[in-house]
Amino acid sequence: MRGRGRGRGRGRYRRVARMLEPALLLLLHHGPAHGYTLMERLGEFGLEGLNPSVVYRVLRDMESQGWVSSTWDEETTQGPPRRVYSLTALGDEVLGWSVQDLQAARAMIDHLLGVYSQHMEEGEGEYHN
Amino acid sequence: MRGRGRGRGRGRYRRVARMLEPALLLLLHHGPAHGYTLMERLGEFGLEGLNPSVVYRVLRDMESQGWVSSTWDEETTQGPPRRVYSLTALGDEVLGWSVQDLQAARAMIDHLLGVYSQHMEEGEGEYHN
DNA sequence: TTGACTATTGACAAATTGCACATAGTGTGG
DNA sequence: CCACACTATGTGCAATTTGTCAATAGTCAA
Numbered sequence A, B: 001m002r003g004r005g006r007g008r009g010r011g012r013y014r015r016v017a018r019m020l021e022p023a024l025l026l027l028l029h030h031g032p033a034h035g036y037t038l039m040e041r042l043g044e045f046g047l048e049g050l051n052p053s054v055v056y057r058v059l060r061d062m063e064s065q066g067w068v069s070s071t072w073d074e075e076t077t078q079g080p081p082r083r084v085y086s087l088t089a090l091g092d093e094v095l096g097w098s099v100q101d102l103q104a105a106r107a108m109i110d111h112l113l114g115v116y117s118q119h120m121e122e123g124e125g126e127y128h129n
Numbered sequence C: 001t002t003g004a005c006t007a008t009t010g011a012c013a014a015a016t017t018g019c020a021c022a023t024a025g026t027g028t029g030g
Numbered sequence D: 001c002c003a004c005a006c007t008a009t010g011t012g013c014a015a016t017t018t019g020t021c022a023a024t025a026g027t028c029a030a
Helices: A010-017 A020-030 A035-045 A052-064 A089-121 B010-017 B020-030 B035-045 B052-064 B089-121
Strands: A068-072 A083-087 B068-072 B083-087
Touching: A020 A035, A020 A052, A020 A068, A020 A083, A020 A089, A020 B089, A035 A052, A035 A083, A035 B089, A052 A068, A052 A083, A083 A089, A089 B020, A089 B035, A089 B089, B020 B035, B020 B052, B020 B068, B020 B083, B020 B089, B035 B052, B035 B083, B052 B068, B052 B083, B083 B089
Parallel strands: none
Antiparallel strands: A068 A083, B068 B083
8 A cells, every 4th residue: 555644634734835935935025034934934824833854955945946045144143053045036036936826726726616616506426335 | 956846837736736636536526437537527627638647546546545436337438448436425525625625725825825915015025135 | 061942954764756668458541 | 460549547666755853053041
């Protein structure tokens, strides 16, 4: 068995992961920020409780793509040096594309939900077993 | 470099893949159908052009989870024997959960899009490079 | 100096996906 | 009969993505 985790939860989680990049880009669209701060602000987008290494990895990957750039923060705070990420011009463009992608995704979801509620109204949903 | 496919397209495609299971369940909610037929009807949900083996694999996986059941079609048509898939009671329930997940996903997308257009109106989006 | 909290990174296992190809029946044109 | 096209489904494996665990590192307070 290929064990695609049964039951609930999984689906949402994975779909959510697909929103991590857009959410980070959007947060940076507001202004530069540290990775740690970004991670905490992800809660606003329903992305709380992610493993930090996931978030940092995405940030580094986005940097290697040139969507964001980072420098080490000058001021010493309580802790090791922090990276400050900012959106690049390319990242700004990518954010625009992401928004379009998300609009398309929403349209697909709407269609599916529409068909489902239609089935419900019309009393379809006889499963044959 | 970990090569997370640059540029467009990828993101959408992956997000789309996450809708394959719900779409198949919904199609089967309408009534039993062959894998091949299902594959063709996926176009209605914006899921055209998928590699057949992907669709068949998901169907078999869903069967191993007990969400759908299949039998070989009696009637001989042009081609090898075909499987007929139908939704099980469990599959019907899973479809309901999927719908809830999708509603939640839509809410998240709406929120993100809302924040984005707010930024746009307020003239944010200074990227600092 | 121990523990708690802030920050970031690395390495590896597990899960997912894409793709190329294998198999198989039926019908058609030469 | 043979090659070819089209309908259908299944297998195997490489590549990619994701999750998890642990390492490193600095500051502060008891």
